[in-house]
Amino acid sequence: MTKNNKITFEIKEEEECEDGEIEFGEYKIEGTWENLFNQYEFDIDDIYSGPEKVYPKREDLFNIFKVRSDEIAICILGMDPYYTDGDANGFAFSVNDGVKMPQSLKNIFNEIQAEFPERNYVFNHGNLQKWVDRSIFLLNCSLSVEEGKPGSHINIWEDFTNDVITKISEDNSYCVFLLLGNFAKSKRKYIKNPKNCIIETSHPSPQSFHKGFQGSGVFKKIEYFLGDPFNWQN
Numbered sequence: 001m002t003k004n005n006k007i008t009f010e011i012k013e014e015e016e017c018e019d020g021e022i023e024f025g026e027y028k029i030e031g032t033w034e035n036l037f038n039q040y041e042f043d044i045d046d047i048y049s050g051p052e053k054v055y056p057k058r059e060d061l062f063n064i065f066k067v068r069s070d071e072i073a074i075c076i077l078g079m080d081p082y083y084t085d086g087d088a089n090g091f092a093f094s095v096n097d098g099v100k101m102p103q104s105l106k107n108i109f110n111e112i113q114a115e116f117p118e119r120n121y122v123f124n125h126g127n128l129q130k131w132v133d134r135s136i137f138l139l140n141c142s143l144s145v146e147e148g149k150p151g152s153h154i155n156i157w158e159d160f161t162n163d164v165i166t167k168i169s170e171d172n173s174y175c176v177f178l179l180l181g182n183f184a185k186s187k188r189k190y191i192k193n194p195k196n197c198i199i200e201t202s203h204p205s206p207q208s209f210h211k212g213f214q215g216s217g218v219f220k221k222i223e224y225f226l227g228d229p230f231n232w233q234n
Contacts, residue, residue, distance in 0.1 A: 020068070027062045032069040036167055040160050047156070052079035053147040055081050055156055063090025064132070070171040073135040074222060074230075077165070077177070080145040080154070088145075092138040094128035101126040107204040107213060112232045115219050121233055130234050137168060141187065161209040165190040172196070177220045180204060180213070197225040 005147030023030045026045070029037065056063075078092030082102060089096045093105050101109075101123075109123040114127050128138060141161045146152040165187055168175060175194040179185045191198055199221050202212030224232050 018070075021066065026059075029062055029065040030068050032171070033065050033167075035067075036069075036160075036163060041161070042156070042160075045224070047144055047153070050146075052149070052152075053085065054121075054144050054153075055083055055085075055147065056144070058092050060088070060090035064092075067132060067135070067137055069167055071135055071170050072137045072168050072175055073128060073226060074176045074178065075137040075139060075165070075168050075215060077179055077187055078138070078140045079183045080142050080150050081140050083148055083150055085147065089127075090143075091128050091132060092140045093126075094131075094138060095126040097125055097127050099126060103206050104204045111204070111214060111216065112219050113188070114138075114215070116232070123234060127234070128234055130217070134231065137191045139164060162187070162190050166192060169193040169196050173225075176225050178218060178222065197222075199225075 020031045021028045023035050024037060033131075044058065048054050074179045076092060081088035081090075081092075082095065086099055087095050087102060093102075093108060093138050095105070109121070113123075114120050132138060139161065142151070142154040142157045143161070144153045144157070163232065165177075169177075169191045169195055173193060174197075175193075176197045176199060177191050179188065179198065179200045184203075185200050188198060188200075190193065201216040201218050204213045219230075220233065
């Protein structure tokens with residue numbers, strides 16, 4: 001079955017990999033995503049062969065899907081990857097080591113420090129791999145974007161990532177979904193498990209940081225739902 005996407009991705013014969021990973025063409029994903037990926041076809045060559053630069057790098061496109069779908073405690077939704085050279089790495093809001101920290105991520109860190117001053121968090125870089133390792137799923141609703149053109153690939157990915165949101169909801173009874181900004185809030189309808197917790201606030205971008213995100217207490221709310229302190233250090 002193929003959803004209504006405009007491009008095709010040839011899925012080659014699957015092979016078992018280490019730690020429950022499955023091989024799809026040039027990518028390795030965690031095996032719990034296999035059934036969902038089998039419902040879609042994407043032509044990755046087509047995405048990356050045009051004259052425009054596309055982010056993240058081709059090899060980073062499905063990075064977040066190395067996480068088991070049924071071991072997600074927190075899902076944070078973004079819209080697009082960063083659309084400037086060298087920033088996007090396949091995790092929403094995250095950048096690689098050595099990359100200048102984007103202002104939206106700085107604002108996220110500022111809010112965490114303000115909510116938990118006693119923990120003395122220090123954020124020296126923007127790589128959120130440790131968050132992912134602690135069962136935070138950092139999902140961009142569009143997995144790719146053209147340079148300088150926000151929203152340019154959303155039609156390619158939106159059906160797929162809507163199903164990803166629903167799968168996370170169904171596979172994790174006590175998962176927190178953090179919806180930052182109006183676009184993320186529009187995804188609420190795909191979170192169908194009544195045991196999930198949905199937390200909404202403004203986007204942490206410079207334009208809206210002081211209009212709702214700052215002082216929102218969203219990270220304390222996440223911990224309250226989970227019932228335990230969470231280590232936000234990256």
